[in-house]
Amino acid sequence: MKNGKLYIVPTPIGNLEDMTFRAVRILKEVDLILAEDTRTSAKLLFHYGIQARMTSHHKFNEHGTVRRVATQIEEGLTVALISDAGTPSVSDPGYLLVHTCVEMGLDVECLPGATAFVPALVNSGFPSDRFVFEGFLPQKKGRQKRLLALAEEPRTIIFYESPHRLVKLLNQASEVFGAGRQVCVSRELSKIHEENVRGTIADVQAHFEANPPRGEIVVVFEGIGKGKSEDSDTEESD
Numbered sequence: 001m002k003n004g005k006l007y008i009v010p011t012p013i014g015n016l017e018d019m020t021f022r023a024v025r026i027l028k029e030v031d032l033i034l035a036e037d038t039r040t041s042a043k044l045l046f047h048y049g050i051q052a053r054m055t056s057h058h059k060f061n062e063h064g065t066v067r068r069v070a071t072q073i074e075e076g077l078t079v080a081l082i083s084d085a086g087t088p089s090v091s092d093p094g095y096l097l098v099h100t101c102v103e104m105g106l107d108v109e110c111l112p113g114a115t116a117f118v119p120a121l122v123n124s125g126f127p128s129d130r131f132v133f134e135g136f137l138p139q140k141k142g143r144q145k146r147l148l149a150l151a152e153e154p155r156t157i158i159f160y161e162s163p164h165r166l167v168k169l170l171n172q173a174s175e176v177f178g179a180g181r182q183v184c185v186s187r188e189l190s191k192i193h194e195e196n197v198r199g200t201i202a203d204v205q206a207h208f209e210a211n212p213p214r215g216e217i218v219v220v221f222e223g224i225g226k227g228k229s230e231d232s233d234t235e236e237s238d
Contacts, residue, residue: 002076002078003076003107004072004073004074004075004076004077004078004079004106004107005073005078005079005106005107005108005109006073006079006080006081006097006098006101006106006107006108006109007026007030007078007079007080007081007109007110007111008080008081008087008088008089008094008098008108008109008110008111009023009026009027009080009081009082009088009111009113010023010082010086010087010088010111010112010113010114010115011023011041011044011082011083011084011085011086011113011114012044012085012114012190013085013086013114013115013116013189013190013216014085014188014189014190014191014194014216015190015191016044016047018113018114018190019044019048019113020111020112020113022111023111023113024048024050026080026111027045027048027050027052027080027082028048028049028050028051028052029052029078030052030078030079030080031052031053031077031078031079032052032053032054032055032072032077032078032079032080033045033050033052033053033054033055033079033080033081033082034054034055034056034057034069034079034080034081034082034097035054035055035056035057035082035083036056036057036058036082036083036084036088036092036093037056037058037084038054038055038056040084041054041082041084042054044082052080057069057081057093057097058093059093062093062096062097063096066096066097066100067100069097070097070100070101070104070106073101073106074104074106081093081094081097085114085116085216086114086115086116087110087113087114087115090115090117090135091135091136091160114190116160116186116189116216116218117133117158117160117218119186119189119190120158120184120186120189120196120218120220121156121158121220123184123186123189123196123220124156124184124186124196124198124220124222125184125198126156126182126184126220126221126222126223127155127156127223128156130155130156131155131156131157131158132150132153132155132156132157132158132223133158134146134150134157134158134159135159135160136159136160136161136162137159137161137165137169139165143169143172144172144176147172147173147176147177148176150176151176151177151224152224153223153224154223154224155223156220156221156222156223157220157221157223158218158219158220158221159218159219159220159221160217160218160219161217161218161219162217163212163213163214163215163217166185166208166213166217166219167205167208167209169219170183170185170201170204170205170208170219171205173201173221174201174202174205177201177221177224178201179200179201179202180200180201180202181200181201181221181222181224182198182199182200182201182221182222183198183199183200183201183204183219183220183221183222184196184197184198184204184219184220185197185204185208185213185217185218185219185220186217186218186219186220187213187214187215187216187217187218188214188215188216189216189218191215193215201221
């Protein structure tokens with residue numbers, strides 16, 4: 001019996017040219033592709049002539065399917081997990097399946113590839129040697145508490161946010177971090193209408209109040225100590 005394996009395969013966050021040669025090859029070779037939204041992924045697979053069998057694996061069904069999928073891998077199936085965009089498990093489904101496979105001693109391999117927060121971090125111009133990735137804030141309760149916990153964070157801070165909650169985030173951050181803290185909002189990364197808006201929280205909030213945002217958004221705040229800790233400074237001087 002052949003050895004089964006789980007591949008975690010990043011997909012483009014916008015521009016289809018960001019798909020790697022290796023990712024295309026793996027998706028053509030596996031027995032099964034698990035997709036967050038099969039309708040979205042079907043367009044990508046068609047573009048690259050990938051005809052592997054595909055089924056859905058998303059946050060609403062993953063608790064009920066991970067054990068079955070892991071058992072199939074244990075029995076010899078090769079499986080690739082993809083999300084709608086970016087790297088699975090990074091603010092997307094995937095953690096539970098990877099965790100289950102690791103617990104069962106199954107082979108797991110994550111391919112390098114697209115994820116939205118890395119280009120947003122680099123585009124911001126803030127220190128990128130050390131940073132805190134917070135993913136999405138809670139939609140309702142707990143937002144203010146999370147921000148307060150980061151008020152004295154010296155490292156660069158990264159959030160994902162939806163367009164209709166962006167101004168709310170900037171308003172709350174202004175209250176906690178101060179309106180003069182520097183921020184960069186990256187929108188529609190790698191797409192035709194990519195935009196990176198930099199400035200103080202007050203200025204960037206005013207921009208998006210006047211120009212309601214659309215698309216996928218990453219928000220990057222400068223840390224209170226501009227990202228470098230005393231340890232980092234010490235290491236550089238040694």
